[in-house]
Amino acid sequence: MAEFLQKIRNRMRLIxxxxxxxxxxxxxxxxxxxxxxxxxxxxxxxxxxxxxSCPGALGACPIGSLQAVLGSRNYRFSFYIIxxxxxxxxxxxxxxxxxxxxxxxxxxxxxxxxFFRNRKRKNLPGHKWLVWLKYVILVVFVILMPMFYVDIIxxxxxxxxxxxxxxxxxxAGIPLVLLNEDLRGAIGFLFAWKAxxxxxxxxxxxxxxxxxxxxxxxxxxxxxxxxxxxLYRYQVDETKCNRCGSxxxxxxxxxxxWETPNSRECIRCGDCIKSCxxxxxxxxxxxxxxxxxx
Amino acid sequence: xxxxKAAVLRSLxxxxxxxxxxxxxxxxxxxxxxxxxxxxxxxxxxxx
Numbered sequence: 341m342a343e344f345l346q347k348i349r350n351r352m353r354l355i356x357x358x359x360x361x362x363x364x365x366x367x368x369x370x371x372x373x374x375x376x377x378x379x380x381x382x383x384x385x386x387x388x389x390x391x392x393s394c395p396g397a398l399g400a401c402p403i404g405s406l407q408a409v410l411g412s413r414n415y416r417f418s419f420y421i422i423x424x425x426x427x428x429x430x431x432x433x434x435x436x437x438x439x440x441x442x443x444x445x446x447x448x449x450x451x452x453x454x455f456f457r458n459r460k461r462k463n464l465p466g467h468k469w470l471v472w473l474k475y476v477i478l479v480v481f482v483i484l485m486p487m488f489y490v491d492i493i494x495x496x497x498x499x500x501x502x503x504x505x506x507x508x509x510x511x512a513g514i515p516l517v518l519l520n521e522d523l524r525g526a527i528g529f530l531f532a533w534k535a536x537x538x539x540x541x542x543x544x545x546x547x548x549x550x551x552x553x554x555x556x557x558x559x560x561x562x563x564x565x566x567x568x569x570x571l572y573r574y575q576v577d578e579t580k581c582n583r584c585g586s587x588x589x590x591x592x593x594x595x596x597x598w599e600t601p602n603s604r605e606c607i608r609c610g611d612c613i614k615s616c617x618x619x620x621x622x623x624x625x626x627x628x629x630x631x632x633x634x
Numbered sequence: 635x636x637x638x639k640a641a642v643l644r645s646l647x648x649x650x651x652x653x654x655x656x657x658x659x660x661x662x663x664x665x666x667x668x669x670x671x672x673x674x675x676x677x678x679x680x681x682x
Contacts, residue, residue, distance in 0.1 A: 376674055383668035392671035393678050400671040404678060408670040409663050420663035423654025430647040502677035513679035523674075526681050534680035569640040569647070 353438065353609060357445040363398075364388075365442065365511075370395030374519025385421065387428050388441030389559050391505070393512035395519070403482060403559050404501050404508075411486035411496030429566030433573070437553055437560050438607035443507040444553060450545035451592075459547050462594045463554070470555045471605060477504065478558035500558060502530070506538040507552075549592040553607065564604035572608065573624045574601035580620035590615030597621060 348355070364386045367377040376395055386399035402421055409418035428436060437444050451460075464470055481504060486496035501508055513534060517523050544551040553560050567573070576598055587597035590611045595603045597612040601621065613621045635643075658664070676682025 376672070378672040380668075382671035383664045385667070391675075391678055393675045397671075400667050404675065405667045405670065409666050412666050414666065415661075415663060418658060418663055419654040419661070420658025420667065423651045423656075423658055426647050426654065427651035430644050430651060498675070498677050501675065502680075502682070505678065508675075508678040509680055512675075513681075516674065516679055523679070523681060526676075528681075530682075531680035566647075568635055569644050571644060573640075 354445075354448075356439050357441075357448070360388075360440045361442040361445055364390060365394055365396035365398065367396045367398055370397075371515065371519070374516060374523075376516075385424050386440075387436045389443045389505075389507050389557060390441075391501075391508040391512040393508065393516065395512070395515050397512075403505075404498060407482055407486045407496070407498035407500060410483060411490070411498060413490070413494035416487065425562050426566075429563050429570065431571050433567040433570035433602075433608070434560060434563045434604075434606060435570075435572050435608040436563055437557075438609040441553075441559075442511065443557075444550065444607070446507075446510070447541075447545045447550045447552060450542060451549050453546050456547045461547065462549055462592055464544075464548055464551065467554070467594070473555050474557055474561040477556060478561045482558045503533070504537065504556065506534070506541045509534040509538040510542075550607070554593065554605070560607075564606075567604055567606055568602040570602075571624065574606065574608070574612070575622055575624060576601050577620045577622070580618045581616075582618065586615045586617065587612035587621060 370376055376393055377398055381398045382400055384399050385402040385405055390397055390401050392400045392404055406418055406421040409415050409421055481500040485499040490496045541552050581598050583598050593605045595606055
């Protein structure tokens with residue numbers, strides 16, 4: 341029994357990832373009929389990158405929603421979505437990426453595929469500079485282009501969704517095109533472009549850990565800004581830490597945890613905590629529990 | 635950043651976030667999100 345519980349504990353993150361993805365994409369009828377859910381929960385955002393045109397989606401993607409409101413002719417700022425992002429970011433930061441994002445789960449599973457075993461690596465060449473690309477994408481494609489590049493009636497397009505987002509192609513575009521004959525007849529260059537981006541991200545994800553999260557995701561860029569002040573943070577006990585570097589070796593996001601436990605890149609997967617033999621790293625939640633027990 | 639400063643900043647952000655959500659909902663942003671989310675987004679799926 342103890343062994344079983346330990347196995348569950350070891351796989352807790354995967355269980356939560358799968359459970360949350362199933363919960364927020366539980367409209368099974370959509371996958372059967374090739375249609376999307378139209379119920380009231382679609383007005384609410386989910387925390388992770390989850391295309392609202394996925395046949396199973398029960399909620400709205402915050403990045404898609406942000407572009408929809410910014411691109412609308414009625415508004416030039418989205419209090420509703422920005423407020424939601426600040427709220428989630430202030431509570432858990434990039435914990436969302438590590439535990440609650442469906443596209444994060446997909447990349448985690450792809451990285452487990454044992455192809456290119458000898459070529460598996462943590463980062464792409466130029467990692468130090470490439471991590472800033474997601475901020476450029478956030479500012480240009482998610483904020484500025486939908487706001488200012490508008491049509492004759494003042495309506496902007498969701499540029500990130502339209503030209504970059506591989507999550508939308510995988511979880512919405514491909515299922516809907518396969519299931520819906522009308523949509524199948526309408527595909528053209530844009531679909532081919534997005535399929536090419538998806539293919540590149542999928543292939544890279546087999547070799548490199550979470551390339552989309554590291555270099556392209558505007559949602560991770562936003563949540564990352566909150567990591568240093570979020571309620572859920574990591575703490576390093578200076579009296580226990582001997583700076584051996586085992587945490588960085590275990591960290592697939594390649595963070596020097598003993599220097600920056602709340603780095604903008606940290607997705608709170610917990611690998612560093614497991615790897616530290618001296619128990620020098622803990623979460624604010626665990627510390628709070630310990631205090632309560634005392 | 636010290637823990638105290640982080641806690642103060644976080645509290646301010648949470649209050650601001652709640653106010654933003656309420657104000658955004660009251661001026662009808664929820665309807666824009668809902669309308670977008672219940673129709674197949676052709677741009678998102680690579681068609682529009």
